[in-house]
Amino acid sequence: MYPAKPIDLSHHLSEETRCRRPNAMKALWRVANRKPGMLSLGTGDPHYSLFPMKKVQFEVASTSECLDDPVATWTGADGSDARTQWFSCSRDEPGSVPFKSVMAYGTGAGVPEAQRAVTELTQYYHAPPDHICTLTIGNMDGVTKLFRLLGNPGDHFLADEFSFNALTNAPLAHGINWVPIRIDKGGLIPSDLERVMSTWDESVHGRRPHVLYTVPSGQNPTGCTLSAERRKQIYxxxxxxxxxxxxxxxxxxxxxxxxxxxxxxxPPSFLSMDIEGRVLRVDSFSKVMMPGMRLGWITSSHLFHSHLIYLNESSTQHPHGFGQIFITEMMSASGWGIGGFDRWTRSLRKEYQRRRDVFLAHFEREVASTGFASADVPAAGMFVWVEVHIHLHPRYRTDFQGAEGVAARTNVPQLMDELFERCLDAGLVVMPASIFATPASPGVAKLIGGNDPIQNRLNFVRTTFAGEEVQMQPALQILGQVLTSFFTESCESQAGVFLVN
Ligand SMILES: Cc1ncc(COP(=O)(O)O)c(C=O)c1O
Structure with a gap:
């Protein structure tokens, strides 16, 4: 853990954030409980005795210390019967979180018990110097709220040149522009970030980018993970x-x-090295529990935390009571606790690693053996980024040269569109790189593209090893067959076709 040296970063707040006023009713509640035994005529909550529910119970996998591999026991892969344990929260019995308050309206940070549960997790894994957690409805909710917290129309944000489209798409509607930063097999390239930032000319390009959105581990879609060294350089x-x-x-x-x-x-998270309060870390239970659970949290400095609370309290309020009960009970001494959570996630990654290796073995046999595609081994996450060796295609062209100063163009986008269509015709869905290309603001095209525009590098598809294991071999067999027929076709039929749009 690094000693904290927080600095004033309030100039990063958006106009919208500066204009937002705290929800006056919530603000009043924060100061109203000034002495024990206060009587209240002030709430707008329905009375808890009229909630048509008095107990919530969850039956979950056991992560008891006596299990070597809780995920293998849970799935039956180790031959034993799945063992379970129960988390519950009742209106009539004491528990880790009072049913009455978790099912009532709460504050924008979440109920204190649930907030403490995620704080304990964050402390255990990242030990940030001086940060505070705010509950969210998952990372989509968390990241899009941060975009609103920080971005003004016309601002430029930085992101990996291939990124999670659902999120890079989101702030476009608020007038935020993207500046894609080059990535390689090790993720975002610090020297490219430095080049873009040091050549940025505010009189030409507008306000300097002041926010970097990045996915440091098992990046979506490329599966790459930033090394500790790159993280330090980026910080x-x-x-x-x-x-x-x-x-x-x-x-x-x-x-x-x-x-x-x-x-x-x-590798250490950016949060763990953040001495100045400039990292806003966004965590989710989606990938280690269930995505439908819709629960996550943001860890940030107190400044951003307070503005997030104002935003929550004027929009989604806080996550649902069911999820808050679940994580509070899970992290309690009568639930999994930190130890059980850690045993579960270690065991889960062993299982995903096994699936990754099964996938890659099929990939070698069915796809790489054709010589038309290859893939690296992802060190994290759920994705294998498959490189299609498009330059081997008989109709591959590099010979379109635009006007002076316009970079050379290839027909990679057109060929990859065709390949995608052929996969669909053959009954296979893969995700083409084109949908993950971070949309660059036209004003910065020269600054970022150089002589190698991203259109020339769309020769990848995203595949996953998180799906049905029985589908891996037949799906990869189709991919291998489609690649073979696509690359060995006669180049006569469409040899003259060269689309440059
Ligand atoms: C990089 C990234 N961020 C966010 C999400 C969404 O997470 P959540 O389910 O917590 O909203 C995903 C899910 O696919 C993702 O890959």
């Missing part, structure tokens, strides 16, 4: 250029161990 660049980092890390707990030794330490 230092953030300090030098006054950038805030939105660290969207839903795959943190799915970091694999290829060392063969006992589980090695994952």
């Amino acid at each position: 230092q660049l953030a300090q030098r250029f006054d950038i805030l980092i939105i660290e969207d890390d839903p795959y943190y707990y799915l970091q694999y161990d290829d060392s063969g030794a006992s589980l090695s330490q994952p």
